[in-house]
Amino acid sequence: MNGKNYMSSSIGGCKITGGILGKYQKILKERAIPYQWEVLNDRVEGAEKSGAVENFKIAAGESEKAYYGTCFQDSDLGKWMEAASYSLGWNQDTDFQKLMDQIVELIGRAQQKDGYLNTYFTLVEPGHRFTNIRECDELYCFGHLAEAAVAHYQATGKTRFLEIMCRYADFLCDTFGDGEGQIRACDGHAEAELAFVRLYEATGEKKYLEQAGFQLHTRGSEPYYYDIEWERRGRKSFHPHLQGERPSEHKEYDQSACPVTELSHPVGHAVKIGYLLAGMAAYSQYTEDKAMYAACKRVMEEILSKQIYVTGAVGTTRHKEAFTKDYHLPNDRAYGETCASAAMAIALRRMLLVEPDAVLADALEKILYNALPAGMSLSGDQYFYVNPLEVYPKDIEADHDYDSVKAVRQKWFACACCPPNLIRVLADLGEYMYVFNESELYINLYAESETDLFWGDSKKVRIKQITEYPYDERIKIVLECVKDMDVFLRIPGWCADGILYVNGEEKKVKAGGKAHYEKIHLEKEKTEILLEIKLTPYCVRANPEVKADAWKVAVMRGPIVYCAEEYDNGKELFSLAIDPIEGFEVQKDPDLKIPILIPSKGYRGNNWKDKSNLYTNYFEDFKKTPIKLIPYAMWGNREKEIPSEMAVWLNVQR
C-alpha cells in the first residue's frame, strides 16, 4: 500500500505567495506568531496567563517563580515552536531565527540528566512521572516538542533541538515497551505516535518507528493499563471531571475499547482521535501494516460521511469534547474544537501521503478554508476554541447548555491548546499542497505559489501556480520537470463544470460527480496547464437523518462556506430564508480575497407588528429582504468585542 513512497514538499520548498492562504500566512508572520510568543511569555494585558515559557526557565533553575498552568502547558510552547519553524520556510528573519535558537537552548537546559523533559513533572510532581499515563499527557507533551524539533531541523538543518528530543525519545523507548520492567502503555492522548514517526523520518532510526508501532498496538490491549495505574494511585484522577470514573468504563474517551486496527467509528474525544488517525497514517507510510491503514481510512470515511459539519469541523458535544452519534450535528451547540480541525487536517495530510485520494483532499481543503481559519481573527490575535455554526448571544446568556460557546474570539485561554495548533497547520500549508514520488505528482490544493520538489538531493519538479483561486476561477499551473511524470489534478466533488487546457489543447474534464484526479502525462520539460473551475455559488442540503439542518441550506462557492452575520443582516437571523434555486450575486471584495454573496431572493419571515402575545394564530408573512453572506471563516471580525449573531444554515423559502 505504501510501496509508492510518497513525499510532500520540504519546509520552504513551497512558497505560497497569494490568495487567501497567502493572506493567512501573512497574518501569521505579521501578528499571530509574534503575538502568541508574547502571550506564552505572559506579556499580553488582559489575556489569560500562560506560564509556558516561564515554566521552562523555572525547570532550568533560572527563575524563582512558581509553575503555572495545567500538566500539558509544555505542549503550547512545542506547537508554537513547530509553527515558528515552518514559518522559517517563508520568513527568513535572522533575528527571529536567533530567538528560536535561544528557545531551543532554554528547552535543553530544562531537560533532566536522564533525558526526561517535562516541566510539570519536574517542578510540581517530581516523584510521579508516568503514574497517570491516561490523563497527564506526558508523551503528548513529548510529542509536540519532538514535532517542533523535527520541523526546526527540517527548516534550518540545525540539529540541536533534535538532539535534545532524541535523548528524551531514547529514554522513552527504554521506558515503554513489552519488555521486563517496561511500561506497557500508550498515552491517553494520542500524539507520540506521529511524533515518533517524524523522528524516524528525520533520523532514520528504526527504534523510533518501532516505538510508534508499540504505542499504536498497545492502545486498547489487555490488561487494561489505565485501570492498573488508577488502582495504584488509590483511584484518584488528575482532572476533577474524571474523578470517580473507573477508566475501563470509559474506554471510548481515548479510543481504547479495542485495538486501533479494529476501530470502525469515530468515538470519544475528537482531538485525540484526530491525532490517533494521523499517527496511524504516518506509521502506515513506512510499514506494511495494511490493517492499520484500513482502520484509519474506515474511521475517516465514517467521519466524512456521518459526523462532520459542513464547515469541516468535528466534535459535536462539549461533554468530553467528543464525537456523539451518526448525523447528530447540532449547529448551536456544535463543539468544533479548533484543535480537532487542526488534527483532522494533519491526519488527512498524512493519509494523502499513504494513498492520494481526491475525496480526502476535498475534505482537507474544506477544513483549511473554513473550520480551521475560523478559529483565528483576521487580526491574528484573537481565537475561538469552540466553533459553532450558529451563534445567538441570547441563548448563550440564557442557557448553561451553551456554556462552552463564545460569541467573540478570545485573547487566550486557560486551556490554550487551540491557538498554537491552528498556527502550526497554517504555517505549514506549503506541505499540504503536493504529494509526489519519482513518477507521480498529485496537486491537492490550488493557491498562488512557487514550489521546488526534490527527490533525494536533486530537484525534480518546479511548479508555479498563478491563480486567485478560490476568488477567481482560473488556475494556471506551469510545471517544469526533469523527466516524464504523471500529474494528477484534483477536480473537486463540488465542481459542476470545468475546462482543462494542457499546453493550449483542450482536454475534457469529468465534473459534477465524486471528487477525482484528472491525470495528465507530462513528457515535455515545461508544461502549461490552465484549469478553469466554475465557481458558481450553490446551496447544499444535509443528509435526511440530520435533524439540525432539515429544511435548510448552507451556501457555498467552491470550497468556501458562507454565513449570515448580524452585522449585515440584523438580529434574529433564524427568521431569514433564501430561495436556493434563484442564485446569487457575487460581489468581489479585493480586500477580503473572497467574494460576498447576495441571494437573488432573500426573505425575512416572522414579522409582527404586535409583539405582546407569545402565541398567535398563523398568518403567512415573509417579505423580501436583502441578505448579505460572508465567508464563514471570516465571521466576527467587524465589531470584534460585541457578541452578535451568526448562522450558516438558512431556512428555505420558494
Next chain:
Amino acid sequence: MNGKNYMSSSIGGCKITGGILGKYQKILKERAIPYQWEVLNDRVEGAEKSGAVENFKIAAGESEKAYYGTCFQDSDLGKWMEAASYSLGWNQDTDFQKLMDQIVELIGRAQQKDGYLNTYFTLVEPGHRFTNIRECDELYCFGHLAEAAVAHYQATGKTRFLEIMCRYADFLCDTFGDGEGQIRACDGHAEAELAFVRLYEATGEKKYLEQAGFQLHTRGSEPYYYDIEWERRGRKSFHPHLQGERPSEHKEYDQSACPVTELSHPVGHAVKIGYLLAGMAAYSQYTEDKAMYAACKRVMEEILSKQIYVTGAVGTTRHKEAFTKDYHLPNDRAYGETCASAAMAIALRRMLLVEPDAVLADALEKILYNALPAGMSLSGDQYFYVNPLEVYPKDIEADHDYDSVKAVRQKWFACACCPPNLIRVLADLGEYMYVFNESELYINLYAESETDLFWGDSKKVRIKQITEYPYDERIKIVLECVKDMDVFLRIPGWCADGILYVNGEEKKVKAGGKAHYEKIHLEKEKTEILLEIKLTPYCVRANPEVKADAWKVAVMRGPIVYCAEEYDNGKELFSLAIDPIEGFEVQKDPDLKIPILIPSKGYRGNNWKDKSNLYTNYFEDFKKTPIKLIPYAMWGNREKEIPSEMAVWLNVQR
C-alpha cells in the same frame, strides 16, 4: 381587590361526570391513586423505591428499617393524601376512607412531643432541625402535609389530621418570626405560605394567616438568612450540586433577590416560583396587600407572555430546573417539569379567586388539558418528570445535553415529586371550574358536571353542564339559583366564532379577540344557556423572538394542543411539514374523547434515495404524505416501552 370574597365549590360540591376531565378522574380512581399508594409502600416491582410510608412507621417506632429517600420524602405522602382526600369528593369508597384514617393516625404517631413532624430530621439528622432552611425543605414538607390535612377535613369533616398539623403549625409559628429568639427566615422552597393560608381558611385562626404573611415578607429580606445559616454550617451544603455555592450569589434560585412584592420577572426554579405565586395569591385573598397581588399578577403576566410553552409547560432548562430568559423556549431540551405545571395550575386557581380574569382562566385551561396530563400515561401508572415538546430518542442517546429527557414514562422516580403533584391537581378539578360569591358566578371551565354551590350553609346555585367539550362544540348549562346573580361565561381567546342562547334567545358573542367573560344576568330561578364554541382546528405561530419555533406551527383545536408521533408518522418527524392554511380533517375517536386531526396538506421533505453522502447539492423535494396528529397530552401511550419520536411544532410548507 379582594373585597369580593370569591370562593370555589367545596370538595365534592362539583362532580365531573364526563369528557376528558372526567376520564382523567376515572384513571385516578381506578389506577393512579391506588397505584401511587402501592409505590409509596414499596410494593411495585421495578419501580424506584420510595420509603415514604415506611419512614413514618420508623419515626413512629413501628419499624426497624432504615430511613429511605431524600430530605423531602414526607411530601410525597402529603401530596398523595391531598389527592386522596379530594377524590373522596367523587369516590365514596368506605374502605378507602378507613385506609386514609389509618394513614392519618400513623402520621400522628410520627409526630414529636413538641409538635415537630418530619421523618428525615427525626431519624437521620435529629440534632439539625432548621439548620438548612434554604435547602432541606422542612416547611415545604410541613406545607404539603398541612394541605392534605385541610383537604381531608374539607372532604370528610374529620378533624384528626387537622389537629395534628395545627400542633405542628403552632410550633412553627412560635419558631419562625421577627421576635427575640425566633428564626427570621422562610423556606428555600415556597409552599408553607399557601399551606398557612389554607389552615387559616380551615380554622379561622388569624395567626396562621399572619405566619403566611411573615413567610412571604421575609423572602428576599436582609440580613440574608441563607448566608448566615451557611456560615454556621461551615459552608456545607446538603445537595451536592449546590456545594461550594455561597447562597447570596444565587438568590434567583429561590426568588430571594428582592422582596416578593418587587418581583417583576419569572426567575429561578420553576416549581418554587409557581408555589410562591400560589402563596402570594392566596394571601392576597384575605388581606389588603395590594402590592402582593400586583407583583403576583405582574410575574404571571410575564410568564404567560414570554416564558411559557404552547402546551402550558414552564421551565426551560435542566440547570437548576429553572426559567431562563424571555423567548428562550427550546422544544427538545424543554424542562416543563410536571410539578411546575401543577404549581402553575394551583397558582392560577388561587389568582382567579382574587380577581377573575379570562386570560388567566384560558392559561389554566391550557395547562389542565395539555402540559399537566401529559405527565401521566392513560394507564395511570407511568409518569413524566420532564415534558419536552419534541422527543428524538437518537438525540437523547447521543448527547448529554438531553440527560434529563426521557422518551418513555417511568414507573416512579428517585425524586418523586411529580406524580403525586399531578394527581392532587387532577383530583381537585371540581374546585377549578367555578369562582363565585353572593352575586357573581364565573364559569371558568366547561365539562360535563353537576355542581351545588353553597354560600355559608345554604345552597345558592345548582349548575348542570351537559357537554362533550372540548370534543364537541355545544355546551349546555342549566342553572338554578335562589336569587338574582350575574353569570360570567369565559369566552376563550382562541375562539374565533361562537353563538350564545339564553333560554332560547340568541345573544351576540364577541369572539376572535382577547379572552373575556360574557355576562348574563340571571333573574329567573332556572336558566338554560347554550354556548356553541366553534372548534375548527387552527395553527399557531410563536412570537418572532422565539428562535425554537421559527418557520413552524403548532396545531390546536380549542384548548387542545396536538403533536405528531412516530407511531403514526414514522421516524424523522422533523422532515414533516404541513400547510397551515388548508385546514384539517377532524376524525372523532369516541374512545379517546378527543379527535384526531389529519392535515389536508401534509408533506414529507428530505427524501433521498442515496444516503451515502452527508451533504449534497440542493434539490427541491417534498412529497405529499398523510400525517396524523394526536393530542399532545396523550402521546407515548401506544407501545409505551419503546422510545419513539414526538414533535409539537411542525414545519410550514405551502
